[in-house]
Amino acid sequence: MSNRQFLVALAGNPNVGKSTVFNALTGLRQHTGNWTGKTVALLEGTARYRDAVLRFVDLPGTYSLRVNSREEEVARDFLLAEEPDVTVCVVDATCLERNLSLVLQVMTVTPRCVVCLNLMDEARKHGIHIDTGLLAKELGIPVVPTAARSGEGLQNLLEAVYEAAQGYGGAESTRGSWKTNGTFSTESPEGSPKIGGTLSTEELEGGEPAEKRAGSACSTAGEDVKDPSFCSGGGVRDQSLVSSFSDSEVEVMYQEAERIASRVVRRPGATARTLTDRLDDIVTSRLFGIPIMLLLLGIVFLITVSLANYPSAVLSWVLFRIEDTLSAIMLGLGAPQWLHGILVRGCYRTVAWVVAVMLPPMAIFFPLFTLLEDFGYLPRVAFNLDHLFQKSGGHGKQALTMSMGFGCNAAGVVAARIIESPRERLIAILTNCFVPCNGRFPTLILISGIFFRGEGLLGAAGPGLAMLGVILTGVGITLVVSRILTETILKGVPSSFVLELPPYRKPEIWKTIARSWKDRTVWVLKRAVAVALPCGAITWLAANVTLAGQPVIAHLANLLQPFAALIGMDGVILTAFILGFPANEIVIPIALMSYLSQGTMIDLGSTDVIGAVLRSNGWRWTTGLSVLLFSLLHFPCGTTVYTVYKETGSRKWAAMSVLIPTVVACAVLFVLNTVFGLAGLK
Amino acid sequence: MRDATGPSASLLGEQLTLRRYPRAAQGDATGVATRQSPRLTPLSDTSSGCVMYLASNQTGGLLKQRLVDLGFIKGTPLRLIRKGPGGNLIAVQVRNTVIALRSEEARHLLVAPEPSSSPVSRE
Numbered sequence: 001m002s003n004r005q006f007l008v009a010l011a012g013n014p015n016v017g018k019s020t021v022f023n024a025l026t027g028l029r030q031h032t033g034n035w036t037g038k039t040v041a042l043l044e045g046t047a048r049y050r051d052a053v054l055r056f057v058d059l060p061g062t063y064s065l066r067v068n069s070r071e072e073e074v075a076r077d078f079l080l081a082e083e084p085d086v087t088v089c090v091v092d093a094t095c096l097e098r099n100l101s102l103v104l105q106v107m108t109v110t111p112r113c114v115v116c117l118n119l120m121d122e123a124r125k126h127g128i129h130i131d132t133g134l135l136a137k138e139l140g141i142p143v144v145p146t147a148a149r150s151g152e153g154l155q156n157l158l159e160a161v162y163e164a165a166q167g168y169g170g171a172e173s174t175r176g177s178w179k180t181n182g183t184f185s186t187e188s189p190e191g192s193p194k195i196g197g198t199l200s201t202e203e204l205e206g207g208e209p210a211e212k213r214a215g216s217a218c219s220t221a222g223e224d225v226k227d228p229s230f231c232s233g234g235g236v237r238d239q240s241l242v243s244s245f246s247d248s249e250v251e252v253m254y255q256e257a258e259r260i261a262s263r264v265v266r267r268p269g270a271t272a273r274t275l276t277d278r279l280d281d282i283v284t285s286r287l288f289g290i291p292i293m294l295l296l297l298g299i300v301f302l303i304t305v306s307l308a309n310y311p312s313a314v315l316s317w318v319l320f321r322i323e324d325t326l327s328a329i330m331l332g333l334g335a336p337q338w339l340h341g342i343l344v345r346g347c348y349r350t351v352a353w354v355v356a357v358m359l360p361p362m363a364i365f366f367p368l369f370t371l372l373e374d375f376g377y378l379p380r381v382a383f384n385l386d387h388l389f390q391k392s393g394g395h396g397k398q399a400l401t402m403s404m405g406f407g408c409n410a411a412g413v414v415a416a417r418i419i420e421s422p423r424e425r426l427i428a429i430l431t432n433c434f435v436p437c438n439g440r441f442p443t444l445i446l447i448s449g450i451f452f453r454g455e456g457l458l459g460a461a462g463p464g465l466a467m468l469g470v471i472l473t474g475v476g477i478t479l480v481v482s483r484i485l486t487e488t489i490l491k492g493v494p495s496s497f498v499l500e501l502p503p504y505r506k507p508e509i510w511k512t513i514a515r516s517w518k519d520r521t522v523w524v525l526k527r528a529v530a531v532a533l534p535c536g537a538i539t540w541l542a543a544n545v546t547l548a549g550q551p552v553i554a555h556l557a558n559l560l561q562p563f564a565a566l567i568g569m570d571g572v573i574l575t576a577f578i579l580g581f582p583a584n585e586i587v588i589p590i591a592l593m594s595y596l597s598q599g600t601m602i603d604l605g606s607t608d609v610i611g612a613v614l615r616s617n618g619w620r621w622t623t624g625l626s627v628l629l630f631s632l633l634h635f636p637c638g639t640t641v642y643t644v645y646k647e648t649g650s651r652k653w654a655a656m657s658v659l660i661p662t663v664v665a666c667a668v669l670f671v672l673n674t675v676f677g678l679a680g681l682k
Numbered sequence: 683m684r685d686a687t688g689p690s691a692s693l694l695g696e697q698l699t700l701r702r703y704p705r706a707a708q709g710d711a712t713g714v715a716t717r718q719s720p721r722l723t724p725l726s727d728t729s730s731g732c733v734m735y736l737a738s739n740q741t742g743g744l745l746k747q748r749l750v751d752l753g754f755i756k757g758t759p760l761r762l763i764r765k766g767p768g769g770n771l772i773a774v775q776v777r778n779t780v781i782a783l784r785s786e787e788a789r790h791l792l793v794a795p796e797p798s799s800s801p802v803s804r805e
Contacts, residue, residue: 066751097753250750251755255755290767386771496783497782500779501780
């Protein structure tokens with residue numbers, strides 16, 4: 001028999017390097033049905049080992065299998081419904097006790113487990129010694145020590161999984177269907193009274209040898225069965241029989257975890273202050289916490305803004321050459337002008353634009369941000385900012401969903417699942433679009449580069465400062481709107497805040513960059529191109545089909561002009577924002593196209609050329625500022641609205657996610673431009 | 683991506699029984715408020731650095747579940763590490779991990795300078 005397939009689930013606490021294990025095992029042979037930003041949707045990858053194909057599924061990181069959060073629900077439902085052949089529990093060797101409680105829960109619901117004792121390198125560094133042999137004996141399942149970052153132990157892990165999948169190697173959780181009290185298996189499908197028996201508190205306290213307990217845990221109809229294989233499978237996994245663990249059951253598991261950990265883990269007596277402690281003293285201090293955060297964000301944006309121009313210029317030069325060649329070929333083949341217009345001037349040019357403008361900033365921003373994320377800095381942001389969110393009725397974790405929103409608002413909306421309370425989660429979802437996503441970054445970067453770049457060293461920092469100002473404005477508006485929502489349609493008592501602050505870890509720089517490219521940059525770019533293609537054609541048609549002597553787009557622009565003027569913009573850019581609803585990336589390309597189709601076509605060029613086009617169409621710095629703010633505050637893109645609908649299951653909230661930002665954007669700009677008008681700046 | 687409409691926690695929770703833990707269930711239900719000894723201090727009021735033992739978890743609902751999941755069990759040693767920049771958060775060391783909590787929630791975690799008798803037999 002060759003190429004047997006086995007389904008292997010990877011379970012574990014958050015921050016135990018589960019994704020590192022997953023990536024190291026499966027390499028690039030991964031795919032996911034939908035969102036790849038963070039492990040909430042299930043990522044699947046394959047590894048070949050000997051004659052088998054191991055299909056690994058990366059479950060969300062959870063602290064338990066109780067249904068407190070969506071992640072836990074996803075993880076538990078997967079284990080119960082998909083019935084993986086083997087479940088690998090990835091545990092953190094530096095805090096075994098906490099991790100073991102999850103292992104015990106997993107062992108309760110799934111028949112074959114392997115423990116991957118990860119972060120052994122870190123444990124060694126801290127002088128923590130773990131008797132893996134004894135741990136395996138205590139748990140009754142294989143334990144493989146690994147350090148996934150360096151690849152240590154991964155071959156052994158594959159071997160253990162391979163053996164477990166075939167039903168040998170002792171992976172049958174002998175405590176098998178480790179049960180506390182009748183939660184999971186009060187009846188079996190056949191109707192016999194008890195499948196797994198129970199493991200009572202008394203038995204746990206007694207400290208009997210593991211084998212004995214394993215036996216009693218597996219007893220069927222009161223009969224002690226020593227053979228562990230009797231315990232595999234069974235009615236435990238029938239979903240209809242399964243409910244959640246109770247507090248007392250988890251407490252019992254913790255006592256057991258404590259007992260095991262106290263036997264297998266030896267820690268150095270006097271613990272020196274770790275690097276994490278010392279860093280946190282500064283990073284989360286009252287004095288430096290927020291300034292350091294602003295500084296880090298500022299540096300990330302400054303690097304992005306100042307470096308993105310060069311590759312952008314090269315890309316647009318290359319892509320424009322290709323457009324010339326395409327034009328020559330098409331016209332040479334005798335293609336009609338309209339077809340050439342739609343395909344080359346419309347589709348190709350828009351796509352080229354999106355690629356040239358978006359790719360470089362994303363390719364710089366995402367890796368930088370992912371580095372901060374992998375370093376462990378983001379939970380500190382939530383820690384530093386919770387008091388602000390608490391005052392506005394939100395949750396500190398909203399800072400994390402906002403951070404994710406910088407990548408993609410749809411991703412940010414999905415990330416709001418980490419907020420358990422529905423009220424705060426809705427607040428986070430509805431306000432997520434007030435942080436500029438990468439689809440808007442090119443617009444923001446471009447506009448700040450054109451209208452806020454000054455002379456000299458200080459002037460060169462102007463665009464970066466403008467960006468920082470825009471982002472801080474977004475954060476401020478988020479807080480204000482959260483507060484307003486709390487006072488009006490989302491009344492309620494703010495819920496609790498519980499957040500782990502994991503130790504800082506040196507990010508794996510190259511892997512992080514590669515991963516952020518694959519997971520974020522390429523994914524977002526693909527989506528943008530897919531949207532840009534049809535939009536390019538539609539926009540070209542709107543700009544070239546004439547009604548009553550004027551192109552359609554001009555009619556639209558004229559229609560919107562009076563309103564646009566009130567909020568400091570013109571009809572063309574407002575039309576572009578509306579036509580750009582499918583993807584914010586193409587707002588500026590659409591605007592330029594409408595401007596340019598009235599004159600002669602010029603090449604996709606540098607910031608200066610675009611600036612010249614905009615200025616020649618009457619843009620001033622106040623227009624630039626208005627567009628910056630409108631871009632920041634306006635309705636989210638179509639994908640995000642659809643995601644809100646999916647996440648909330650409600651058309652009403654999806655509609656609110658459009659309505660709230662639109663009203664906010666118009667109100668802010670109206671006030672601002674009225675003030676400008678009174679001050680004589682317009 | 684899963685839809686929001688899954689089996690809800692509360693639905694599943696209703697199927698729960700606590701038959702085997704009459705004592706434990708009672709201990710939680712009666713609450714410590716009635717027999718609070720002066721030695722118990724809210725976790726949020728302890729001074730940073732010193733180890734205290736969880737005597738009573740008087741939080742409720744999701745928060746309590748979450749805390750239990752993270753290992754805040756009766757008798758667990760806890761150490762307040764620091765307060766957050768806003769003054770509302772505390773970072774607590776529990777089972778070799780660091781967990782951030784809001785002070786007004788940590789107020790409902792009562793700690794004692796030494797572990798209470800046996801964590802399992804609650805009295």
